[in-house]
Amino acid sequence: MASPHNNTNTESAEMEQIITEFFPKSLQIIHESRSPFMSSRDYSGEQMVSSSPSSSSSSVWPRDEWFNLALRECPAAHENLDLWHQSYFEPMIVDVILVAAPPVGWEPERDFSTSDQYPFHWNSDQEESGSEGKIEKIVERWVLQYEGRKARDSGAGSRRFSNTLQTFYKKSILLMRSLYATVRLLPAYKIFRDLNSSGRIRSYTLSHKVSSFLEPFPCKEEAEMQRFEFTPVDSSCGRLCLSVLYCSSLLFVSPESSTRMFPQYIDDYVGSPLAEPLKRFSSPTVVQGSLLSSPFSRRHGWVYDHGKASPPSFSFSPSPNHLEKHGSISNPSSCRFQPSSLPPHLPDLPPVHKKNMSFDECYPSPNFTPSPSP
Amino acid sequence: MNCEVCQLRELEVEHFEIREVLRCILHTIVFHRALGLVRPKDIDLELFNITYVQCGDVELEKKIEEKIDEFISWVEKHPNKKSQICLSFYEMKNKHYSWFNKNERLYWEQWFVNLHVTHPKAHSGKSHNSKPMVDPEETGYEDRGVRREALEVSLRDVLFQIIKFVNEKKDHVPPINEKAICFPCEITIPRSTAELTLYCHYPVHRILLLGWMCSRGCYRPGIQPCSADYNSWPPELLRRPLGG
Numbered sequence: 001m002a003s004p005h006n007n008t009n010t011e012s013a014e015m016e017q018i019i020t021e022f023f024p025k026s027l028q029i030i031h032e033s034r035s036p037f038m039s040s041r042d043y044s045g046e047q048m049v050s051s052s053p054s055s056s057s058s059s060v061w062p063r064d065e066w067f068n069l070a071l072r073e074c075p076a077a078h079e080n081l082d083l084w085h086q087s088y089f090e091p092m093i094v095d096v097i098l099v100a101a102p103p104v105g106w107e108p109e110r111d112f113s114t115s116d117q118y119p120f121h122w123n124s125d126q127e128e129s130g131s132e133g134k135i136e137k138i139v140e141r142w143v144l145q146y147e148g149r150k151a152r153d154s155g156a157g158s159r160r161f162s163n164t165l166q167t168f169y170k171k172s173i174l175l176m177r178s179l180y181a182t183v184r185l186l187p188a189y190k191i192f193r194d195l196n197s198s199g200r201i202r203s204y205t206l207s208h209k210v211s212s213f214l215e216p217f218p219c220k221e222e223a224e225m226q227r228f229e230f231t232p233v234d235s236s237c238g239r240l241c242l243s244v245l246y247c248s249s250l251l252f253v254s255p256e257s258s259t260r261m262f263p264q265y266i267d268d269y270v271g272s273p274l275a276e277p278l279k280r281f282s283s284p285t286v287v288q289g290s291l292l293s294s295p296f297s298r299r300h301g302w303v304y305d306h307g308k309a310s311p312p313s314f315s316f317s318p319s320p321n322h323l324e325k326h327g328s329i330s331n332p333s334s335c336r337f338q339p340s341s342l343p344p345h346l347p348d349l350p351p352v353h354k355k356n357m358s359f360d361e362c363y364p365s366p367n368f369t370p371s372p373s374p
Numbered sequence: 375m376n377c378e379v380c381q382l383r384e385l386e387v388e389h390f391e392i393r394e395v396l397r398c399i400l401h402t403i404v405f406h407r408a409l410g411l412v413r414p415k416d417i418d419l420e421l422f423n424i425t426y427v428q429c430g431d432v433e434l435e436k437k438i439e440e441k442i443d444e445f446i447s448w449v450e451k452h453p454n455k456k457s458q459i460c461l462s463f464y465e466m467k468n469k470h471y472s473w474f475n476k477n478e479r480l481y482w483e484q485w486f487v488n489l490h491v492t493h494p495k496a497h498s499g500k501s502h503n504s505k506p507m508v509d510p511e512e513t514g515y516e517d518r519g520v521r522r523e524a525l526e527v528s529l530r531d532v533l534f535q536i537i538k539f540v541n542e543k544k545d546h547v548p549p550i551n552e553k554a555i556c557f558p559c560e561i562t563i564p565r566s567t568a569e570l571t572l573y574c575h576y577p578v579h580r581i582l583l584l585g586w587m588c589s590r591g592c593y594r595p596g597i598q599p600c601s602a603d604y605n606s607w608p609p610e611l612l613r614r615p616l617g618g
Contacts, residue, residue: 068550070413170409171544177406178537180414184425185533193418193425231541 011165015235018169019088019146021066022240026144026179027094027210028064028074033183034096034140034206036195067169067176088146090212096140096188098250100204102133136207139188141225141245143214148238164236171233172240178230179242187250217245376546377481380539382532384456384488387525392449392491394419395529396442396459398426400561402533403461403485404438405429406540408556409547422526426533431555441561448563449491460562461485465548482546485536494518 064073183189192206216222226248232239387395398419405414408429415428428435445459464479494514548557 065411068409068411070411166549170547170550173409173550174406174540174544174547177409178541181402181405181427181533182537184416184427185530185537189425190423231544233544 015165015168015237016088018172019235019238019240022146022172023088023092023144025064025066025069025071025176026142026242027092028071029069029176029180030094030096030142030183031208032071032074033189034192034208036192036206067173069173069176069180089148091143091145091214093211093214094140094142094144095138095209095211096142097207097209098137098139098188098191098204099207100135100137102135137247138217139191139247139250140186141217143241143243143245145241146238147232147241168233168235175230175233175240175242182228182230182244186244186246187248188246191250377484378539378543378546379484379486380536381486382488382535383528384490385525385528385532386490386492388492388494389446389449391421391525392446392489393442394421395489395525396445396487397438398422398424398529399487399532399536400438400442400459400461401428401435402426402536404434404556404559406536407463407483407547407559408434409550410552410555412555421522422529424526424530424533429555434556437561441563445563454491454493456488456490459487459489461487461559462562463557463559466558482548 064071188206191204195202195205217225222245224247225245227243227245229243230241232241382399385395397417401417405412405427408431412429412431415430416425417428418425441459445457449455449457461484462481463483464481467478467480551557
């Protein structure tokens with residue numbers, strides 16, 4: 001019969017494993033709903049209804065079943081997490097970044113009266129495939145942390161600790177459920193859905209960055225973001241904490257630029273008596289509707305300037321601020337950017353250091369399942 | 375064990391929106407109470423830009439659809455009424471009495487989904503002023519668009535309300551049964567706000583005081599008998615006892 005001391009050591013190890021798994025699992029949930037083309041959501045119909053969720057053999061993809069949430073294993077979400085494997089006391093900061101193409105003819109040294117109108121950070125360091133760089137804006141910042149507390153005397157015995165372990169895992173499962181639901185309700189999810197669901201080429205994409213240090217936003221910018229804090233989950237030695245700062249709305253507005261076209265009457269619209277029945281609609285001035293199928297597309301429009309397209313400016317309500325420099329960018333999805341007449345003002349910031357990440361590491365499935373409570 | 379109650383914000387919906395709204399809300403709650411191993415399914419609503427999550431259990435989905443069908447049938451017979459759907463989670467407890475054993479449901483959580491089903495306003499074709507007549511169809515379309523956006527915002531608020539409640543109150547949740555995906559639950563379709571039934575977790579006994587009692591006849595004066603605070607409920611939401 002195992003001694004109470006051995007039981008305590010085993011349960012302590014299991015507790016630590018739960019805490020360690022909290023980070024990659026949370027990151028996977030965030031990553032899958034923010035990184036286009038990396039989602040386990042299968043638009044080809046992988047998500048079959050199954051009366052036996054544990055029958056993973058019927059799944060196309062192997063699944064990570066930690067916290068009773070069977071998600072497709074996502075190597076990208078587990079890349080470079082050695083730091084948190086070694087010490088789960090390090091916070092994990094996950095920045096979700098909206099990346100867009102700069103406007104055509106935009107000059108970084110243009111001076112504007114206020115930087116508040118142009119929230120984007122100008123990344124002039126990246127010149128890939130002829131790209132002139134990208135505009136980036138942190139739209140979400142997730143903070144995952146295990147806060148330790150002073151070591152407590154576990155003199156109450158292993159039985160109480162065992163209950164704590166079961167309760168801790170149960171509450172962690174609840175936390176993961178809430179996280180999974182919340183990431184789908186925040187504004188950035190609409191962008192992710194739009195990027196993933198259609199084959200249309202966008203001038204913007206989502207990227208994310210994982211780091212262990214928190215570079216604060218400017219006070220004004222942070223004040224304009226909303227915060228959602230998940231209730232911490234207590235363990236015997238600390239607590240799991242999870243929160244998010246996010247832009248409450250991602251509105252796409254028409255660019256306020258000198259290249260904006262004045263409205264013109266189109267006489268030969270399809271169906272017009274002036275138009276030939278089979279005439280192709282080829283007016284030089286075309287006001288195109290939204291590029292997005294999402295709600296915030298209602299308030300914007302692109303204006304073609306002699307065949308050139310102007311991407312929408314990203315206006316965040318309330319009035320946005322410029323983006324402060326942060327660490328490296330990871331996993332930018334490739335996309336073609338259309339020219340734009342958007343004249344954002346961007347501060348003179350140091351170039352972004354790009355971090356190369358590979359996604360070859362696979363994460364083993366858990367073999368820990370706490371026994372049901374006595 | 376406390377029975378925690380969550381009264382969700384009332385939503386004003388039209389008939390054709392009921393199914394999607396209820397699916398979204400009920401599945402979101404169930405997803406947070408399906409603590410067994412689940413393979414989550416993302417569902418995009420068709421009427422709103424909202425994605426909710428299902429736990430992937432076929433039986434639960436069927437149960438929810440049946441109850442939604444029941445509710446819709448009731449709404450068709452009782453138009454323009456405020457109504458409430460109750461989703462309750464319980465544990466089965468075996469009560470030992472001196473002469474028999476009885477399995478009793480111990481409710482530990484109740485969710486009240488409040489809906490006000492309305493009918494779209496009819497537009498008059500007559501103009502009573504000198505202003506140019508606006509196409510009523512166009513006005514109706516715009517109004518409907520505004521209303522739909524407002525409902526989407528409200529629905530999202532309700533989903534956040536669920537998430538916040540789940541986050542803030544965890545201690546009352548029973549231990550997880552690894553053999554089951556979800557805690558046992560029932561969905562109650564009340565007839566109308568005048569006939570709402572309340573369930574509490576106390577054993578059934580009748581105490582008559584001020585004419586108020588819950589459907590199990592449980593009420594203790596001066597003490598909150600169940601999760602609901604009777605004093606804060608408007609009278610029409612409680613059922614009066616029949617006789618003495």
